[in-house]
Amino acid sequence: MIQIVLFLLVTITVAFIATKRFNRIFRMIMLGKEGTLPNDHSGIRWKNMIMFALGQKKMFEKPISGIFHLFIYVAFLFTQIDLIEIVIDGISGQHRILRPFLSILYPLMINFIEILSVLAFIATIVFLLRRNVLRLDRFQKPELKGWPFRDANLILCGEILLITGIFLMNGADQVLQDRHYGHYINTGNLYMSGMLVSPSLSELSNASLVMIERLGWWLHYLVILGFILYLPFSKHLHIFLAFPQAYFSKLSSRGMMSPMFAIENEVRSMLGQEPTHSETVAVEDFGAKDVFDLDQRVLLSAMTCTECGRCTQLCPANQTGKVLSPRKIVMDVRDRMEDISTMSAKISVERVNSKLQFDDGKSLFDKISAEELYACTSCNACVEACPVLIDPLEIILQMRRYDILVNSSGPAEWLPMFNSLENNQSVWSLSASRTEWLNENI
Ligand code: SF4
Numbered sequence: 297m298i299q300i301v302l303f304l305l306v307t308i309t310v311a312f313i314a315t316k317r318f319n320r321i322f323r324m325i326m327l328g329k330e331g332t333l334p335n336d337h338s339g340i341r342w343k344n345m346i347m348f349a350l351g352q353k354k355m356f357e358k359p360i361s362g363i364f365h366l367f368i369y370v371a372f373l374f375t376q377i378d379l380i381e382i383v384i385d386g387i388s389g390q391h392r393i394l395r396p397f398l399s400i401l402y403p404l405m406i407n408f409i410e411i412l413s414v415l416a417f418i419a420t421i422v423f424l425l426r427r428n429v430l431r432l433d434r435f436q437k438p439e440l441k442g443w444p445f446r447d448a449n450l451i452l453c454g455e456i457l458l459i460t461g462i463f464l465m466n467g468a469d470q471v472l473q474d475r476h477y478g479h480y481i482n483t484g485n486l487y488m489s490g491m492l493v494s495p496s497l498s499e500l501s502n503a504s505l506v507m508i509e510r511l512g513w514w515l516h517y518l519v520i521l522g523f524i525l526y527l528p529f530s531k532h533l534h535i536f537l538a539f540p541q542a543y544f545s546k547l548s549s550r551g552m553m554s555p556m557f558a559i560e561n562e563v564r565s566m567l568g569q570e571p572t573h574s575e576t577v578a579v580e581d582f583g584a585k586d587v588f589d590l591d592q593r594v595l596l597s598a599m600t601c602t603e604c605g606r607c608t609q610l611c612p613a614n615q616t617g618k619v620l621s622p623r624k625i626v627m628d629v630r631d632r633m634e635d636i637s638t639m640s641a642k643i644s645v646e647r648v649n650s651k652l653q654f655d656d657g658k659s660l661f662d663k664i665s666a667e668e669l670y671a672c673t674s675c676n677a678c679v680e681a682c683p684v685l686i687d688p689l690e691i692i693l694q695m696r697r698y699d700i701l702v703n704s705s706g707p708a709e710w711l712p713m714f715n716s717l718e719n720n721q722s723v724w725s726l727s728a729s730r731t732e733w734l735n736e737n738i
């Protein structure tokens with residue numbers, strides 16, 4: 297009875313805190329431009345979600361990390377069945393309540409979870425080694441120093457604890473089953489824990505085994521609850537957000553820049569043509585100064601970033617020693633959202649209200665320098681590389697637009713290009729006749 301009360305108390309408390317924390321994430325995403333989570337072409341969007349979030353399609357572009365990541369991911373998915381049983385057992389005070397219902401499937405399921413857990417354990421050790429011993433270049437960039445680096449290690453250590461809990465629980469349970477002790481019903485052979493853990497426990501008394509089984513059970517459950525509370529502050533939030541992120545991601549071809557209808561209309565009128573768009577755009581709406589000016593879809597993607605660094609690894613600007621790192625740009629957007637959320641607990645779900653209510657005199661430009669923005673070659677390598685379909689280039693282009701069109705800023709070297717575009721509709725100071733040489737008889 298005490299255990300049931302304790303279980304309910306812990307579960308309800310965690311559910312309450314977690315709801316608040318996930319609600320905060322939702323409100324942060326809503327800070328973006330209102331109504332900018334697209335919902336057209338739902339068929340294609342569902343397909344994207346299945347391929348890129350559930351199927352992890354892009355992860356396998358790096359096969360080794362893709363496979364190890366798959367071990368952890370599949371183990372995570374299947375452990376949820378274990379979790380369902382733990383919750384029902386915890387509430388009802390039963391033990392392995394699914395065993396009679398699943399019959400022969402039960403040992404199959406538990407053994408499958410155990411095999412996946414061993415693979416996930418190996419993958420976790422590999423990931424820890426890559427970060428801390430091999431020190432892969434993409435995990436050593438300046439933006440990963442401090443908390444982001446510790447965050448990755450913390451969650452990997454949490455995974456080890458989680459798997460340890462499963463094996464302590466099953467290993468002790470197997471010995472108790474063999475002794476036909478108490479309510480420890482026969483699950484059939486649990487091969488992995490029976491081989492790896494049970495032999496070292498076989499000499500212990502029944503009371504000690506029950507204690508170890510309960511310790512493993514609680515450890516497993518408490519680490520899961522810990523993850524739920526921790527995820528809203530971690531890059532591992534992508535476990536959940538990768539699904540909506542894949543669904544809402546841009547459907548236009550990668551590299552396609554969003555048009556600026558107001559400018560297009562202006563150019564058409566200069567050329568004596570009819571405007572093609574009726575939208576009227578206020579000057580302050582050119583580009584993005586802060587997170588309020590970015591689409592909610594972009595803010596969702598920033599919250600989904602796994603900080604894997606694949607984008608930065610392929611960025612030509614970064615490779616040539618420039619300060620630009622697309623991963624940092626995405627992390628900066630997320631940090632800014634978090635700053636706003638922390639500073640203004642009263643931010644309304646209504647984006648307009650929050651924009652009006654919130655002004656700390658800062659913006660994204662306090663985190664992302666002009667040097668970073670103008671180092672970008674718009675090559676799209678970062679967009680291609682991202683396993684969760686994030687588009688760091690979109691953030692860079694929107695901020696550049698603001699800087700040039702509203703701040704009248706930008707690199708001095710670009711001015712002749714703008715003048716030339718304005719006067720000759722060409723960046724090369726050559727008029728439309730620049731292609732006349734094609735007609736010459738060479
Ligand atoms: S688009 Fe810009 S940020 Fe992305 S890889 Fe190319 S240069 Fe780097």
Ligand code: SF4
Pocket residue numbers: 600601602603604605606607608622623626681682683684685686688
């Ligand atoms: S933007 Fe994508 S590729 Fe870059 S660090 Fe984040 S998840 Fe990785």
